[in-house]
Amino acid sequence: MSSVTAFTASGQELAAEIETIAPRAVTATGDFDAWVAPDRLIDVMTGLRDAGFEMLIGVTGVDYIAYFEVVYHLLSLSQNRRAIVKVRCGEGRIDPVVPSVMEVWRGAELQEREVYDLMGIRFEGRGQMKRIFLWEGFEGHPHRKDFL
Amino acid sequence: MPLATEPITINVGPQHPSTHGVFRMRVTFDGEEVIDVEPIFGYLHRGSEKLAESRTYTQIVTLTDRMDYVASMNSNMSYILSVEQLAGIEPSPRGVWLRMIAAELQRIASHLVATGFFLQDLGALGTPLIFTMRERELVLELFERLCGARITSSYMRPGGVFMDAPDDFWPALDRFLAEMPHRIDEYEQLISGNEIVMVRCDGVAVVDSQTLINASVTGPMLRASGVDWDLRHRQPYEYYDQIKFNRPLATASDNYARYIVRVHEMRESLSIVRQCIEQIEPGPVRPKEVPALIRPPAGDAYVGTECPKGELGFYLVSDGGVAPYRCKVRAPSLINLTLLRDMLIGYKLADLFVTFGSIDINMGEVDR
Numbered sequence: 001m002s003s004v005t006a007f008t009a010s011g012q013e014l015a016a017e018i019e020t021i022a023p024r025a026v027t028a029t030g031d032f033d034a035w036v037a038p039d040r041l042i043d044v045m046t047g048l049r050d051a052g053f054e055m056l057i058g059v060t061g062v063d064y065i066a067y068f069e070v071v072y073h074l075l076s077l078s079q080n081r082r083a084i085v086k087v088r089c090g091e092g093r094i095d096p097v098v099p100s101v102m103e104v105w106r107g108a109e110l111q112e113r114e115v116y117d118l119m120g121i122r123f124e125g126r127g128q129m130k131r132i133f134l135w136e137g138f139e140g141h142p143h144r145k146d147f148l
Numbered sequence: 149m150p151l152a153t154e155p156i157t158i159n160v161g162p163q164h165p166s167t168h169g170v171f172r173m174r175v176t177f178d179g180e181e182v183i184d185v186e187p188i189f190g191y192l193h194r195g196s197e198k199l200a201e202s203r204t205y206t207q208i209v210t211l212t213d214r215m216d217y218v219a220s221m222n223s224n225m226s227y228i229l230s231v232e233q234l235a236g237i238e239p240s241p242r243g244v245w246l247r248m249i250a251a252e253l254q255r256i257a258s259h260l261v262a263t264g265f266f267l268q269d270l271g272a273l274g275t276p277l278i279f280t281m282r283e284r285e286l287v288l289e290l291f292e293r294l295c296g297a298r299i300t301s302s303y304m305r306p307g308g309v310f311m312d313a314p315d316d317f318w319p320a321l322d323r324f325l326a327e328m329p330h331r332i333d334e335y336e337q338l339i340s341g342n343e344i345v346m347v348r349c350d351g352v353a354v355v356d357s358q359t360l361i362n363a364s365v366t367g368p369m370l371r372a373s374g375v376d377w378d379l380r381h382r383q384p385y386e387y388y389d390q391i392k393f394n395r396p397l398a399t400a401s402d403n404y405a406r407y408i409v410r411v412h413e414m415r416e417s418l419s420i421v422r423q424c425i426e427q428i429e430p431g432p433v434r435p436k437e438v439p440a441l442i443r444p445p446a447g448d449a450y451v452g453t454e455c456p457k458g459e460l461g462f463y464l465v466s467d468g469g470v471a472p473y474r475c476k477v478r479a480p481s482l483i484n485l486t487l488l489r490d491m492l493i494g495y496k497l498a499d500l501f502v503t504f505g506s507i508d509i510n511m512g513e514v515d516r
Contacts, residue, residue, distance in 0.1 A: 007383045031447075054361045057452065058478040060463050071463065073450055073478070077361065077377050084450070107364025109486050118197070133190035133515055142198050143474075 008032045008082040018085075021047030033071075033084040038098050041087055042125075045072070045104045052076040053083060056105035059112055061119030063145045068096040068121055089121065100126035118143040153179050160500070162191045168265060168504075169511025173488075180496045185489045189482070192515040200475035205231050205442040206305060208475065212462075213300035215477060216513040218261045221247075221254035221291075222455040223513075224304040229385055229451040230462035231306045235444035240435050243308020244386050245428040249321075250294065250303055252417040252424070256328070257287040258456035259368075259410040259417075262508040266407055267339060269505035270348055271498075276339060283331050286324050293317045306442055308434035321425070325418055332414055340408060349403035353491040353503040356401065363486040367458025369507060372409045373401035379454040391423050403506040410508070441470050450478075457481050457508055477516055481509040 009017070011029035018026050018034060025040035036044050053074040060071040068090040074083040090096025100123035102108045112123045113132040120141030122129055131138065140147050161172035170191035176184035196215060200208045212227040213220040225247055232239060239247075264280030288298040294313055295303040303309050339345055357373035370377055378395045380388040396412030398405035444466040452461035458480030465474040484507055491503050 055366075056364050057459065058450070058461065058463060058476070060474075060476040062465055062474045062476075071448075073452075073461070073463070075452075077375065080382050082383075082452075105364065106359070106362045107483060107486055109363075110482055111364075114482070133193040135190070142195060 007080060008084065014083050014085070017051065018044055018048070021051065027088075033086050035086045035088060038087050038089055041099050042101065042104065044085065045101050048074060048083065048085070049104050052079045052081075054078065056101065056107045056111075057082070059101075059108060059115055061115040061121045061143065063119060063143065065093075065145055067091045067093075068119065070098050070115065070121060072101070096121040097124055098122075099124050102126045117141070120144060155183060162188075168509060169514075171504075171509070171511055171514070173500075175492075175500065177497065182492045182495055182497070182500060185492045187485060187488055190515055192511045194516065196516040197475050197477060200472055202471060204470050205235075205444070205472065206440070208472070209302050209304065210300070213302055214512060215479070215516055216258075216455070216457065216460070216481065216510045217299055218510055219254050219258040219456045220299060220301045221250040221303060222258070222453070223460060224301065225251045225386075226451065226453040226455060226460045227462045228304045228306055229453060230449050230464050231442065231444070233451050234447065234449035234464050234466055235306065235442050237306050237438055237442075238435065239306075240308040240432050241387075242312070242428060242431040243433040245424050246294075246309045246313060246433060247304055248386050248388070248391075249421050249424045249428075250291070250301070250309075252420045253287050253290060255417045255456045256414050257284045259414050260284045260287075262410055262456070262505075263335065263339075263407065266403075266502070266505040266508070267345075269501040270345065272339075272345075276335070279331075279335065279338070283328065286327070290317065290320055290324060293320055305434055305438075307438035308432075310434070312433045318425075321421070325422060328418055329415065332411065336411060340411065345407075346404065348499075348502060349407065349506075351400070352403045352495065352499055353506065354400070354402045355487055355491060359487065359490075360401070364483045365458070365487065366480055367454070367456070367484065368409045368413065369406055369458065369484055371395065372398045372405035374399040379452055379459060383452070385451065385453055387427075390427065391420050393420050393423075403502055406506040406508075443468060443470055452478065455480060457510065457513070458484055460513075477513075479513045479516060481511075481513040482515075485509060485514070 014034045015026045015029045022040050022043040025036045026034050028035040053076045055075040057075045058073040062069045070087045072085045089098050116129045117131040155178050157176045162170035172188040174186040196211045212223040215223050260280040264277040267276035357375050393416045398409050446468045448465045450463040452459045461478040463476040464472045467473040
């Protein structure tokens with residue numbers, strides 16, 4: 001097995017770090033990830049960026065049927081480590097919205113558009129969301145589990 | 149009194165030879181100067197991530213070939229590492245060495261394509277592109293010996309590779325390794341420091357490293373701005389921790405820097421392949437214990453690898469079934485385009501294609 005996990009902060013470590021940035025923002029922890037409350041996301045992400053996570057590696061939307069999840073993969077070049085932050089949204093599949101982290105990382109620009117286009121999760125605070133791969137007027141969001 | 153000019157909007161692509169596939173830009177010019185760029189994606193969108201949800205873990209390898217189709221071995225490797233992480237599969241040593249040899253050869257082929265088309269975009273019609281394509285052909289012939297396919301290799305499997313290299317592969321590889329350094333010298337003689345190349349590329353489309361990092365840009369584009377970030381070195385996967393290699397850097401972060409970093413990386417890849425050949429030992433290329441139908445435990449995994457274009461990673465979510473619940477690709481080609489607009493504004497029409505070529509994207513990976 002690859003040694004990649006050696007560079008990823010454990011859920012406990014990450015939660016402790018987030019606690020110092022934004023108290024009580026963490027709602028749950030996993031092996032290598034921490035869930036944060038959507039309304040605290042910007043505080044958490046700004047704090048993590050200033051704590052060394054200069055790069056937003058990936059933004060992913062996952063459809064868990066009862067709810068949606070947005071997964072943020074963070075990378076610190078200076079400290080050579082990674083972190084995974086997750087946010088739950090759209091309980092009951094109703095209008096999933098999370099705050100946009102574009103103000104924190106420019107790199108979110110195209111990635112959030114992709115999540116919106118294919119998963120239908122809106123990102124608030126970056127203006128009108130625009131589709132990226134599919135055309136305006138396309139009905140539905142293909143990566144959702146109820147699409148086809 | 150200066151003459152007032154009216155801005156004019158021109159559509160570039162998707163069927164334009166300089167767009168490296170089917171990329172479209174809506175560019176607004178003031179005279180010859182670019183004042184606005186709107187990239188438009190999606191002309192090659194095939195829904196690979198959705199298709200992956202209805203295929204088994206082994207079948208998805210063929211989808212990864214068709215993402216970055218000039219670097220399919222690297223895409224294979226990145227995907228396989230995520231599956232191995234997710235399912236806890238320990239690969240066979242010989243399989244890993246073969247994967248590394250294939251991936252580094254593919255990196256050379258991809259950089260050859262990048263260099264050749266970059267110069268084509270610059271207006272050097274013919275010679276440089278023919279030269280680099282000639283050498284890329286040598287790599288593709290090696291792949292044909294290795295796995296029977298030239299472009300869509302599907303060579304790698306969870307646990308290793310699907311077959312051992314045939315006996316005639318090794319002498320052919322030795323011949324390639326002996327020949328290639330001279331060919332790279334030839335490009336350098338032809339291109340590096342060339343008066344026209346320098347005038348057109350030196351100091352064009354400069355982006356500072358902080359902006360690049362904030363915009364999630366990785367790969368040669370980031371290294372051309374002086375940031376020593378190579379996942380093979382900093383977060384080694386496979387057996388890269390047993391390999392010694394330099395990380396070519398440039399500091400200018402202009403079009404020329406992006407070109408020269410790629411040329412030097414080709415030399416390093418040759419050195420990595422030589423070291424792999426020294427260390428590879430006989431043995432099985434894939435452990436027998438790996439089942440034909442892989443059912444990873446429920447959970448998720450992400451492994452980022454250093455591909456020719458930047459960090460390529462697969463985020464896989466498993467629900468315990470035979471197909472992934474979610475398969476997301478972190479595509480460097482798409483993300484490296486985040487700064488395209490900033491890089492082009494203020495430059496001339498002719499610089500547009502050069503800068504675009506220097507980013508080195510692949511539409512199969514951008515649109516997926």
